[in-house]
Amino acid sequence: MTDNLIDSNKSQKYIVPIGPQHPALKEPGHFEFTVEGEIVVDASIRLGYVHRGVEKAAESRTWTQVLYLVERVCGICSHAHGTAFIQNAEALAGIEIPPRAKVIRAIAGEIERLHSHLLWLGVAAHEGGFDAMFMYSWRDREIVMDILENFFGNRVNYSVNIPGGVKEDITPEFAEQLRIKLDFLEKRLKHYLDVVNDDVTFRARTVNIGTLGKEEMTRLGATGPTARSAGITRDIRVDRPYSGFDIYPINMILDDHGDLNARFVVRLKECFESIRYIRDVLEKIPEGELSVKFPRKIPAGESMSSVEAPRGELFYFVRSNGTENPDRVKVRTASLCNWGTIVSAVAKGHKLADMPMILAGIDPCFSCNDRMVNIVGKEKNAQLWTWEQLRKYGINYHAMQEGFNVSDCGIEQLREEK
Amino acid sequence: MTALHPLFALFIFPAGLFLILISFFFEWLDRKLIARFQNRQGPRFLQPFADIFKLLAKEEIVPIGVHRTLFKALPIFAFACVMTASLYVPFFGFKAAWHIRGDLIIAMYLLSAMTVCLGMAGTNSINRFAVVGATRTLTQLFAYEGPFMLALLMPALVAQSWTISSIADYASNHTWMIVTQPIGFIVAIIGLIGKLELPPFDAPEAEQEIVSGALSEYSGRGFGLFKIAKNVELVIGLALITVFYLGGIVNPLLFSIKMVVLLCVIALMQSTLTRLRIDQTVGLWWQAGAILSLAQLLIIILVRVR
Numbered sequence: 001m002t003d004n005l006i007d008s009n010k011s012q013k014y015i016v017p018i019g020p021q022h023p024a025l026k027e028p029g030h031f032e033f034t035v036e037g038e039i040v041v042d043a044s045i046r047l048g049y050v051h052r053g054v055e056k057a058a059e060s061r062t063w064t065q066v067l068y069l070v071e072r073v074c075g076i077c078s079h080a081h082g083t084a085f086i087q088n089a090e091a092l093a094g095i096e097i098p099p100r101a102k103v104i105r106a107i108a109g110e111i112e113r114l115h116s117h118l119l120w121l122g123v124a125a126h127e128g129g130f131d132a133m134f135m136y137s138w139r140d141r142e143i144v145m146d147i148l149e150n151f152f153g154n155r156v157n158y159s160v161n162i163p164g165g166v167k168e169d170i171t172p173e174f175a176e177q178l179r180i181k182l183d184f185l186e187k188r189l190k191h192y193l194d195v196v197n198d199d200v201t202f203r204a205r206t207v208n209i210g211t212l213g214k215e216e217m218t219r220l221g222a223t224g225p226t227a228r229s230a231g232i233t234r235d236i237r238v239d240r241p242y243s244g245f246d247i248y249p250i251n252m253i254l255d256d257h258g259d260l261n262a263r264f265v266v267r268l269k270e271c272f273e274s275i276r277y278i279r280d281v282l283e284k285i286p287e288g289e290l291s292v293k294f295p296r297k298i299p300a301g302e303s304m305s306s307v308e309a310p311r312g313e314l315f316y317f318v319r320s321n322g323t324e325n326p327d328r329v330k331v332r333t334a335s336l337c338n339w340g341t342i343v344s345a346v347a348k349g350h351k352l353a354d355m356p357m358i359l360a361g362i363d364p365c366f367s368c369n370d371r372m373v374n375i376v377g378k379e380k381n382a383q384l385w386t387w388e389q390l391r392k393y394g395i396n397y398h399a400m401q402e403g404f405n406v407s408d409c410g411i412e413q414l415r416e417e418k
Numbered sequence: 419m420t421a422l423h424p425l426f427a428l429f430i431f432p433a434g435l436f437l438i439l440i441s442f443f444f445e446w447l448d449r450k451l452i453a454r455f456q457n458r459q460g461p462r463f464l465q466p467f468a469d470i471f472k473l474l475a476k477e478e479i480v481p482i483g484v485h486r487t488l489f490k491a492l493p494i495f496a497f498a499c500v501m502t503a504s505l506y507v508p509f510f511g512f513k514a515a516w517h518i519r520g521d522l523i524i525a526m527y528l529l530s531a532m533t534v535c536l537g538m539a540g541t542n543s544i545n546r547f548a549v550v551g552a553t554r555t556l557t558q559l560f561a562y563e564g565p566f567m568l569a570l571l572m573p574a575l576v577a578q579s580w581t582i583s584s585i586a587d588y589a590s591n592h593t594w595m596i597v598t599q600p601i602g603f604i605v606a607i608i609g610l611i612g613k614l615e616l617p618p619f620d621a622p623e624a625e626q627e628i629v630s631g632a633l634s635e636y637s638g639r640g641f642g643l644f645k646i647a648k649n650v651e652l653v654i655g656l657a658l659i660t661v662f663y664l665g666g667i668v669n670p671l672l673f674s675i676k677m678v679v680l681l682c683v684i685a686l687m688q689s690t691l692t693r694l695r696i697d698q699t700v701g702l703w704w705q706a707g708a709i710l711s712l713a714q715l716l717i718i719i720l721v722r723v724r
Contacts, residue, residue, distance in 0.1 A: 130693070131456060131617075
């Protein structure tokens, strides 16, 4: 192996592999950075280490069960997933949830955004080696977690939604408690914004790093704070207001620098906007019921819905065939849209040291990207297998490895077919 | 201070065993302070000792593709370099275990040799993280070494001696050099952070990019020895700056307090600054550090000539 290295005058590629297990990664993913000295000249990405088959699992569960299943797609934006799914189900069932439930959904979404952005702030600062910010922002995030726990009973996967409405009511006592905690959070967030804007070493690592212009961002289809940091007016809460945001609108936060610093600024300012929104809306929550009756079976049909998750547009497609279970659930998460902005555009030409921060800049979520792909084509090895065939092939393969006979299972025939 | 038996001074106190033990204390204090600054609990008092004890007892894994002898010899060599350098440094108000003419140069040479050992340990490996880490370690060596050396040579210029002990005597009998040479002090203390690869100059071992830098492949005894060497280097650096800039050899208690205060300053800088990229580190040292220390040098020369 040493010989290969010594024998490398024919401009051999020097690839620094990051992952699947690496201190910078909180979830498994694999990145290959081709470097010349410290400069990254090429980057590639491979995901798929945490595929869990959620979409398939949804097809064998009832509508209510699927709601709790999709909340577990992402531990950070679980409310967004639940909302996006249940909006489809409610649209198919043709029911309108009460305004009070709508507003409570919006408030829960904004509390979730606060905790997600604070978490991201810490992780992104940690990737840049600024551990003090990491520790402090995660300490303050605990306040949001406490709010969630006091209100909904859980720190993560808090299941605010139920089919046809929400689970918990916002009482005046809770609203008072919430206001006090938000005041404290606002103070802390102001401090973080000062650090992001003024700290010399922090700015040295973020200003003009990972810059992507408005045109390029639009071409690559970025969403969420990543897109808004380049001045693209793209926010589902404003463009296509859903539960609650159609009653009380929210403002869009924009920045036109498009660099890493802008992503910090946009996310922090979004936190202020969320705090303002929660405060305003707490004053004027409409009175009324929390939920309406939700049918066990939903008429056949197709529905699409988008929700502005903390990371960007979260899209759900749901098809019903008139039974208790959904026929198809398709999830398209925000991280999937944003990966392109790193790998194809930003990475090249930057220093290796900037890579962790640029990666963290889009607030990536790995597990919600992973899909199983059927490749149907004329290529030699491309085959379309059913789940049953794949399972039998797996059994057969391992049986061959172990060396025992499985001919009575009817697998031999299957092998000839392929 | 009464003279100690040379062998005792060499192996037990103040150099040798005592130094290793006190370096655990300084590592603990450093980690604890940073943890408290960052709103964490931090390690217990015996944690660094337990770490080293465990590492020394563990198997050393020699990876494929390394030069075996070099791989095993480098940690020992690095450790020996640092321990030898410690002989010329007066610790805690006691006279240095040994002194010869020009031992300041020897001490600094040995401390740099330890960093070179780190670089060699990285390049010896075929691990990509280690190679990138080693490149950064050596790049950083060229960045801080010049200004840091100048910062320690300026007291020597003033004292007109290249021997650490004579400079210490001079420093005890004159105004603190932090007052007369403030720029030199600042460069020296920042240089020490760079030398020890502590944040914000920890690009050579930035875990988010290159795992553990040059030492990625080291485990067990080798890693333990490198760790001790780094801890001792921290104590030597603190002691040198205290002796030169904070009033020379005084009674042990006062001396220790001064060292701890210096450590607090270093810990504060570690926890409040973002890690610099290696190009930013080099730029900072050659644009600001070198010019500052040259300016200080110029001032000293002008004052002396007049």
